Amino acid sequence: MPSMRGGTIYVEGRSGLHKLHPLTKLALSGLCFACAAALPGLPWLLGMFVLVLMPLAIWGRITRAFLKACLLVVGPFLLSLAIIQGFFHGGDTVLFQLGRFTYTLEGLMAGLLFAARLLVALGGTLLLMQSTDQAQLMQALTERGFPARIAYVVLTAIQIFPSFQDRAQVIMDAQQARGLELQTGALNRARLLLPMVGPLILGSVMDVSERAMALEARGFSSPAQKTSLHSLADSASQRTLRWLLVAAALGLLAWRVGSALA
Amino acid sequence: MNSFRKEFTTLSITLIAVGIALNLALGTVVLRLGLPLYLDSIGTVLVGALVGPWAGAATGFLSNLVWTLTGLYPQAFAWAGVAAIIGALAGAFGRSGWLNSIGKAALAGLITGVVSAVLSAPIATYVFGGVVGAGTDALVAAFRAAGLDALMSNVAQGTFSDPLDKLVTFVVVWSLLLALPAREKARFGNLPATSKERAPRGATRRPAGKTTQKTTKKTARRR
Numbered sequence: 001m002p003s004m005r006g007g008t009i010y011v012e013g014r015s016g017l018h019k020l021h022p023l024t025k026l027a028l029s030g031l032c033f034a035c036a037a038a039l040p041g042l043p044w045l046l047g048m049f050v051l052v053l054m055p056l057a058i059w060g061r062i063t064r065a066f067l068k069a070c071l072l073v074v075g076p077f078l079l080s081l082a083i084i085q086g087f088f089h090g091g092d093t094v095l096f097q098l099g100r101f102t103y104t105l106e107g108l109m110a111g112l113l114f115a116a117r118l119l120v121a122l123g124g125t126l127l128l129m130q131s132t133d134q135a136q137l138m139q140a141l142t143e144r145g146f147p148a149r150i151a152y153v154v155l156t157a158i159q160i161f162p163s164f165q166d167r168a169q170v171i172m173d174a175q176q177a178r179g180l181e182l183q184t185g186a187l188n189r190a191r192l193l194l195p196m197v198g199p200l201i202l203g204s205v206m207d208v209s210e211r212a213m214a215l216e217a218r219g220f221s222s223p224a225q226k227t228s229l230h231s232l233a234d235s236a237s238q239r240t241l242r243w244l245l246v247a248a249a250l251g252l253l254a255w256r257v258g259s260a261l262a
Numbered sequence: 263m264n265s266f267r268k269e270f271t272t273l274s275i276t277l278i279a280v281g282i283a284l285n286l287a288l289g290t291v292v293l294r295l296g297l298p299l300y301l302d303s304i305g306t307v308l309v310g311a312l313v314g315p316w317a318g319a320a321t322g323f324l325s326n327l328v329w330t331l332t333g334l335y336p337q338a339f340a341w342a343g344v345a346a347i348i349g350a351l352a353g354a355f356g357r358s359g360w361l362n363s364i365g366k367a368a369l370a371g372l373i374t375g376v377v378s379a380v381l382s383a384p385i386a387t388y389v390f391g392g393v394v395g396a397g398t399d400a401l402v403a404a405f406r407a408a409g410l411d412a413l414m415s416n417v418a419q420g421t422f423s424d425p426l427d428k429l430v431t432f433v434v435v436w437s438l439l440l441a442l443p444a445r446e447k448a449r450f451g452n453l454p455a456t457s458k459e460r461a462p463r464g465a466t467r468r469p470a471g472k473t474t475q476k477t478t479k480k481t482a483r484r485r
Contacts, residue, residue, distance in 0.1 A: 009333030073336055076395035084392055084399065088406045101407065114391030122336050129333035137331075149275055150324065157282035157328050164287035172291075193301075193430075194437060197288055201308065201438055204280050204445060211275040211280075221272050 007162045009069055009130050017060030018133045021234045025128045027245040028056075032124025034249035036117040038256035042109070045116035053123050058133045069126045070119060078115040086109030121239040134158055140232055148226065168200050269317040274450060277313060278321050281305035285325045286332070299427045303348055307374075310352030311361050318349030324478040330477045340389050344381045348374055348428070352435075359454045361436050371432030372425045380418025386416045398423055 012018075017025075035048050057066035065138070087098075091106025128137075139153040175195050282305060289302030306325060310318020322345030329338030355361055355370040386394050393399045393410045398419055405415035439447065447453050 017444070021395075044365070052315065073395075077390065077393060080281075080393035080395055080399040082390050084403050087285040087403070088412070109350055111391065118337075124361055125330065125336045126333055129331060129480070134299060146386065153275060153279045153282065153320075153324055154328055154331065155277035156276075157286065157324070158332055160280070161283035161286040161328075164283050165291060168291045176468070191450065194434065196291075197304065198438065198441065199285055202441055204284065205308070205312075205442065208277045208280055209273060209446075209449065215276065216272050225434065228323060 007067070007158055009126070010133055011065050011130050012211050013061055013131070015060045015062075015131075016076060017056055017062075019233065020131075021232060021238050021242075022132050022137040023144070024238045024242050024245075025132055026137065026140075027242045027249075029124035031133045031245045031249040031252075033121050034252045036121035036124075038252040039117075039120075042116055045113070045120050048120050049116075051124055053120070053127055056127060062127075065130055066123075066127060069130065070123050073122050073126065074115060074119045077118050078111075078152075081111035081115050082108060083111075085114065112227055116218040136230075136232060139228060139230065143228075143232070152220075164200065164204065167203075171199050174195055211228065265314065266316050270320075272447035274309075274313045274317050277450065278309055278317055278324070280323045281321045281383060282308035282328050284308070285321075285381060286328060289332075297319055298423070301427065301431060301434075303345065303428070304434055305430050306345060306349040306430055307352040310349040310452075311356030311435055311439065312447065313353070314352040314357065314450075314452040315353030318351075318353040318458055319346040320349070322346045322349035337390070338394070340385055341382060344378055344385070347381060349377055352432075353379065353452060355432075356360075356452050357454070359440055361432070361453065364433060364436055367432045367436035368429050371429035374430035375425030376415045377423060378428060379424040383413060383420050386420075387413045389406070407421060420450065 032048070032053070036045070037047065039045050051065075054063070057063045085100050086095075086103045086107040088106030089104065089110045090258055091104035092103035095103045095105055095108065097103070138146075138155055142148050142151050175192070180195065182193060240261075269424045279376065281304065284305035285302050288304050292301040295423045301324075303322065306318060306322040309321040323342045326338040326342035326345045329335040350376045351370075355367075355374075359365040371433060392402060392406075392415065401422055403417040405418045408410070410418060439453065442457070448455070
């Protein structure tokens with residue numbers, strides 16, 4: 001996992017990319033998925049990344065963070081794919097031999113193709129998440145009829161999990177201060193699991209009824225239309241752009257399915 | 263549909279959010295302990311056991327959505343369906359009383375682990391080219407070298423690591439349920455009352471005996 005601490009990878013900013021309506025960026029990441037699934041070869045996929053995603057990241061002034069996240073997420077895949085596909089995909093062009101196993105060029109290319117597909121699909125998602133506040137994304141979705149209860153669950157989880165991580169750290173420190181040893185064998189560490197996670201989980205489950213009461217007191221289950229404190233900026237051109245992006249994604253997929261059947 | 267509605271009260275929705283946060287927090291903290299386990303579904307199994315199969319499924323599915331949304335593990339959404347089934351299974355095992363004894367809980371964990379391995383393998387094979395981008399890929403390579411095909415290597419890798427992970431998860435949840443006050447468990451009403459927790463005859467409105475399970479559900483706080 002790229003980052004071990006903290007809530008999200010969202011990078012605050014005031015660039016044009018940040019100011020786009022969340023659904024526009026969501027449609028863009030949808031197009032990235034379609035491209036990853038449908039584009040035929042390595043040059044197309046890398047072109048999509050370099051000519052579309054990279055300029056957008058530069059526009060959003062998150063180039064470094066974006067490239068770092070891509071590397072951390074896709075890097076392990078690239079390594080595993082290069083090894084496994086290279087040795088086991090099969091092919092005639094042998095690059096080198098290791099014992100009875102041969103490493104083929106065809107395998108390497110197949111691995112690179114898979115990695116490039118993942119790069120485009122996950123890159124689109126990472127770009128969306130780095131330039132969009134989750135609360136705004138959820139608000140945009142609920143305004144279009146996405147269930148508000150699911151949005152609540154998702155946002156609450158995102159907000160409270162860093163504090164859970166902190167609590168787990170505090171518990172771990174407290175147990176260590178009382179003589180719990182972390183530098184031991186795997187079996188011993190497994191035994192440490194319970195004193196560590198137990199208090200965290202039990203405490204948080206017992207807090208649930210208080211949270212629920214607080215929600216009820218604020219009309220959570222009321223069927224009335226809820227209003228929002230913040231409003232999202234949208235424009236006619238963005239609405240058109242969204243439809244174009246969705247149409248392009250669907251068109252690409254239809255073309256791919258069509259050419260696969262033909 | 264009725265049972266579906268019953269599992270999504272304000273109380274259980276709050277618990278689902280906490281369950282997801284637990285999945286994420288433990289998933290990252292356990293990595294620091296350096297154990298060969300993921301333990302990223304303790305929250306899912308706990309919610310499933312306490313509230314029921316639908317709530318468990320929702321916790322699993324949304325956990326993977328949140329992994330993706332936070333950007334900490336964006337590929338997680340591909341496995342959201344598998345996570346949902348793990349939660350649903352936990353709900354079913356909880357309802358049928360399997361989480362009341364450590365032996366049955368361990369067996370439930372093993373079964374869930376095998377199911378999760380078999381369902382995950384095609385996703386790893388066809389979406390991610392046979393790898394998951396983690397240390398377990400070494401196992402996949404070993405199975406490929408032993409002559410298994412792409413899909414079977416992933417199934418084999420999964421059955422190597424998933425049942426153990428889910429076994430530990432279910433046993434942890436079993437011990438948590440043991441430590442959780444009966445009042446908290448009854449609030450959500452999925453688990454059958456164990457003999458120790460049954461109130462003496464006349465102490466509450468709950469009659470003892472065969473009907474206990476049914477009436478507990480009715481008297482539990484639910485709207």
